[in-house]
Amino acid sequence: MKKSALLMAALVTLAACETTPATPPVSDATVQAHVDTATRLAGSDLSALLSLCKAAPAVRPKVDEHDLMALIAKPAPAPGKAFDNLYFLGDAWVSAWAINTSEGIILIDTLNTDKEAAQLIEGGLRRVGLNPARIKYIIVTHGHGDHSGGVNYLVRRYHPKVAMGEADWTMLETNPDFPTPMWEPAPKRDMVVKDGDKITLGDTTVTLYNTPGHTMGTLSPVFDVKSGGQTHRVVEWGGTGFNFGKDFTRLDAFIASTKRMRGIVAEQKIDVLISNHAGYDEAVAKLAKRRQDPRGPNPFVLGTANVERAMDVMGECGLAQRDRFTMMK
Numbered sequence: 001m002k003k004s005a006l007l008m009a010a011l012v013t014l015a016a017c018e019t020t021p022a023t024p025p026v027s028d029a030t031v032q033a034h035v036d037t038a039t040r041l042a043g044s045d046l047s048a049l050l051s052l053c054k055a056a057p058a059v060r061p062k063v064d065e066h067d068l069m070a071l072i073a074k075p076a077p078a079p080g081k082a083f084d085n086l087y088f089l090g091d092a093w094v095s096a097w098a099i100n101t102s103e104g105i106i107l108i109d110t111l112n113t114d115k116e117a118a119q120l121i122e123g124g125l126r127r128v129g130l131n132p133a134r135i136k137y138i139i140v141t142h143g144h145g146d147h148s149g150g151v152n153y154l155v156r157r158y159h160p161k162v163a164m165g166e167a168d169w170t171m172l173e174t175n176p177d178f179p180t181p182m183w184e185p186a187p188k189r190d191m192v193v194k195d196g197d198k199i200t201l202g203d204t205t206v207t208l209y210n211t212p213g214h215t216m217g218t219l220s221p222v223f224d225v226k227s228g229g230q231t232h233r234v235v236e237w238g239g240t241g242f243n244f245g246k247d248f249t250r251l252d253a254f255i256a257s258t259k260r261m262r263g264i265v266a267e268q269k270i271d272v273l274i275s276n277h278a279g280y281d282e283a284v285a286k287l288a289k290r291r292q293d294p295r296g297p298n299p300f301v302l303g304t305a306n307v308e309r310a311m312d313v314m315g316e317c318g319l320a321q322r323d324r325f326t327m328m329k
C-alpha cells in the first residue's frame with residue numbers, strides 16, 4: 001500500500017471513530033454498573049426483582065428432581081383474593097391466578113402436577129367460594145412444567161380451552177427445555193396465541209402479549225380488575241428467570257420485551273404488576289396485608305410509574321447478564 005493510501009485509511013478510521021462513540025468493552029465494572037442501576041431503580045419496593053440480577057449459569061441447568069420435589073412439598077400459602085375478580089392460587093414457589101368473569105373463570109397457569117391442580121387449584125377455588133367447573137379457559141404463560149403441569153388434569157375434568165404461545169407449544173411438543181417425568185407431557189395442542197390476541201369471556205377481555213425471552217413463546221396477559229369501586233389494569237409478566245444458558249437470542253429478546261412492555265404499561269396506564277412466581281411480586285405478603293386490612297389501600301396496586309420502573313429493573317438485570325455472557329466468549 002502506498003503512503004497516501006495508508007494515510008487515507010488512517011483518516012477514514014479516525015472519522016469512523018469520531019462519528020461512532022466506541023462502546024467500552026464489557027468487564028466486571030460494566031456488569032456492576034448495570035446491577036447498581038437496577039438496585040437504585042428497584043428501591044425497597046421492587047427489591048424482590050433483584051434476584052434476576054444474580055449471575056445466571058452459562059449452561060441451561062437440568063431439572064434436579066430432588067430439589068423440585070422439595071419445592072413442591074413446601075407448605076402452600078392459603079389461596080386469596082387480590083382484587084374483586086382476581087384470586088391467587090399458588091404453592092410456595094409458583095403461582096396460578098384465577099380471573100372470575102361473569103361467564104366463568106379464566107385460569108392463568110396450572111402449577112406442577114395433577115396433585116397440585118387438584119389440591120391448590122380445584123381445592124383453592126372452592127376455598128375462596130368459586131366453582132372449578134366454571135373454568136372455561138386456561139392460559140399457559142410459558143411452556144415450563146411448573147406452569148403447564150396441571151393442564152392435562154384440568155382438561156380431563158372440565159374441558160377448558162388451552163391457550164399458549166406458538167413457540168412454546170412447539171418447544172413442549174418436540175424439545176422441552178426441562179424434560180422430567182415429574183411434569184406431564186405436552187397437552188393436546190389447542191389455541192395457538194399470536195402477539196396481541198384477545199380472549200373474551202363474559203365481561204372480561206384478556207390481551208395476550210408475546211414477551212419472548214425466558215422462553216420464546218412467553219405470554220404476558222393484560223386485563224382489568226376491580227377493587228374498592230376502582231378499576232385497575234394488570235400485567236402479569238409471563239417469564240422471568242435467565243435459566244436458558246448462554247443464549248443471546250433469548251436474552252436480547254428478554255431485554256427488548258421489557259422495553260416494549262414499558263411502552264404498553266405507559267400507554268394503557270397499567271398500574272398493577274403480578275408474576276407467576278410469588279418470589280418476584282411478593283404476592284403472599286400482599287395477600288396477608290389484604291386480609292389484615294381489607295379496606296386499606298390495595299398493596300397490589302403499584303401505580304403506572306412503578307410498573308414502568310419494574311420493567312427497567314428487569315431490563316438492567318438483563319443487560320448485566322448480557323455483559324457476563326459476553327465476557328464468557
Ligand SMILES: [Zn+2]
Nearest residue numbers: 142144214239
Ligand atoms: Zn419457566
